[in-house]
Amino acid sequence: MNASPAPINLFEFEALAKERLPKSEYDYIAGGATDEISVERNRRAYESWALRPRVLRDVSALDLSTTVLGTKVNVPVLIAPCGGHKKAHPEGEVATYRAAAARGTIMAVSANSNSSFEELANAATGHLWLQLYPFRDRGLTKSWLDRAKGAGYDAICVTLDSQWPPKRERNIRNNYRRIRGVNYSKPGAEAVHAPRPAGSEGGSDPAATWKDLEWIKSQTALPVVAKGIMTGEDVDLCAEIGADAVIVSNHGGRHLDNTLATVEVLAEAVAAAKGKLEVLLDGGIRRGADVVKALALGAKAVFIGRPLFWGLAVDGEQGVVRVLDILREEIEITMAKCGRPTIGSIDATVLVKAPRL
Ligand SMILES: Cc1cc2nc3c(=O)[nH]c(=O)nc-3n(C[C@H](O)[C@H](O)[C@H](O)COP(=O)(O)O)c2cc1C
Structure with missing residues (x-):
């Protein structure tokens, strides 16, 4: 077996995962749209805020727990x-969910999951959200909403930024085909860069409007989380239709390139939310300090995408556990040194805007 030393941060996890994965799979996971400017910007933007250390504030007992839509999580990731x-x-x-449950956090299950929603629900005792798209076929949407409820999922996450297929050049070069998830009635291989026929099963309906999100909200008793929001205007509309939370997300730079980084949009989103809905964020979270910065700018919690694959590729369930533990350790260091013993004590005074030198 590979004698590489155990990775001590998420970048080393990625480097080791890259050695182990076939190139086309690594490229699919790591890559983004066109020039991958947004992929890089999501990361680099964290460098433009500096932390303000505080001393003598009793940080002997740190509490990293918080709530997301009423569910307690042990860590805001x-x-x-x-x-x-x-x-x-x-x-x-299954491995990812067991790791998430072991560390007391929530896993959002993709529409393209390789496990059925029901199988996953039985794999651990944790918290799951079901992600879907505004499908053209409302019968499909309704059946997934019912499956979420029946299997005990806690929330519905509606991904809104995928109505039009992106241009991902690594996938085009590699002639990459991904396998459609098992939760659809017709799983199978599809070329990810080919335009989807309008209204094909599983595709996000290009004709969808806010009425479709409103309809989804009306069809489920579960909280509805709108994912892929990058402007205050769209946060306003989410609030109007009664969404329970938004995820400020540019899909990890995988759909539209040349956007701002998600953390740059966060303050605008939080201002528009006016406390009416929870604001969450994903994109480029690789260090505990990134998490603290996002919370200081008003996010209730953040998500990791690519790092879960690096954890899986390195060591399955234990790899994902380790990824979460590394982030936890780094969050603890940052909180302690900024004099913030609880998540609630992380506020805007933790930060100062300081363009990278
Ligand atoms: C390999 C891969 C597959 C993804 N699949 C989905 C998906 O099925 N649905 C979705 O809403 N987002 C999907 N995303 C986007 C993530 O939910 C998330 O927005 C993004 O990965 C966050 O950025 P990060 O990877 O820098 O943490 C995917 C991301 C990756 C890397």
């Missing part, structure tokens, strides 16, 4: 909905 965890490990989503 959730698992983003990402398709096809079996790309990285044969146990796939």
